[in-house]
Amino acid sequence: MPASVQEYLEEKRASFEADLFELLSIPSVSTDSTRAPEVRRCAREVARQLREAGLTKVEVMDTAGHPVVYGERLNAPGKPTVLVYGHYDVQPEDPVELWTSPPFKPTVRDGKVYARGATDDKGQFLVHVKAVQAMLASRGELPVNVKFVIEGEEEIGSRNLAPFLRQHKDLLKADMVVISDSAMFAPGIPSILYGLRGLAYFQIDLTGADSDLHSGVFGGAVPNPGFEICRLVARLKDASGRILIPGFYDKVRELEPEERAEYAALPFDEEEFRAGLNVPALDGEEGYTVLERRWARPTLEVNGMLCGFTGEGAKTVLPNKAMVKISCRLVPDQEPEEIAALVKAHIESLVPPTVRANVRALHGGKGWIAPRNHPALKAAARAIEREFGRPPVFVREGGSIPIVVDFEQILRVPGILVGFGLNDENLHAPDEHMDLGNFHRGIRTSMLLLEELAGVPAGLP
Ligand SMILES: [Zn+2]
Structure with missing residues (x-):
């Protein structure tokens, strides 16, 4: 990364964090109808930050539920269009008495910011907004076209997102969708999530x-x-x-030998997993490891x-x-x-x-699986390796994220799921937090990702 960009990021470090804290101080609890005005206020704050980053056509768009915030920058003719998805709504803060500091008063302890929504998902989608801001400020233009869709109903099942995607198919036309709403495999071990059940x-x-x-x-x-x-x-x-x-x-779909070898090489200990759950013995389908049973069976x-x-x-x-x-x-x-x-x-x-x-x-x-040899996923892996100094591990998850299937089926775009959170950051629980080091790392990774995606041909299935 050129020195001028590094300098810009250093200079903006505090102000980027201040923008994150501003978002975190708004109680955008989507399930609580008495807080609908706060959810909308949060949408407006997201819109303000998208504008400040240099995105155009920024709009708080109404749905049958909470609004979607949209923004774009389409000044890279011939280059692919990257759609970034995130959500600005959060889980309720209950039980509030178990929080060390108030859930909507972002507080930094040990290099981590504690607040509801820190890692799920305000701190994660914001890395892409800040990456755009930093690239525009330090080099004048983006290497790709970008569109942002930040919704306000993820925590209540995204029930208006699929209709929104269908209704605005042309506006949202893109070559890939980038989603940061998951965790790294472990601290210092970045991952790309390529399968869901x-x-x-x-x-x-x-x-x-x-x-x-x-x-x-x-x-x-x-x-x-x-x-x-x-x-x-x-x-x-x-x-x-x-x-x-x-x-x-x-x-x-049977596991490929390559996948099985990769899972086996991950730092995952079945005995530790068993002991952590305090079960007398693990269970499952014969002939498969614990990760295989949870991810691919x-x-x-x-x-x-x-x-x-x-x-x-x-x-x-x-x-x-x-x-x-x-x-x-x-x-x-x-x-x-x-x-x-x-x-x-x-x-x-x-x-x-x-x-x-x-x-x-x-x-x-429906379950979901991304083709791991897709040029967009390879580009993402290169970007992560450039920032982390090691390639990402490719992992699946046992749960479901229905919106990933929606993006694939409605917009016909491959999903790139790159998380900057950690599994122990208490999402949906008291004392939710995000490591600020990973927040800044995420911004740098996102800049490298946009750079690498510029080399992926537009219009690939
Ligand atoms: Zn989330």
């Missing part, structure tokens, strides 16, 4: 007699839905952890059960109802609707003639 969720209700019965008078002759639901659930997986639903694994888990008498002491009842909630984490290329149909049909086939069953698929979402 999907979901299929079910509720099963079994019913026997018209009401609960005396287990002495009727037991032994009348069906027990509680027992039948246990038997049914037990038949869904075998002892080796394999899911016994016909067709379930048909579209599962589908699951079937019981999420909840309800049946009969659960109060103190004994009550000799023969329940007439039993309910279980079950969900499957899905991996590419499993389709949630197909899996829902397979699971439903199989469970219905297992129901004995002694009880009535209602099997419902509640909701689902």
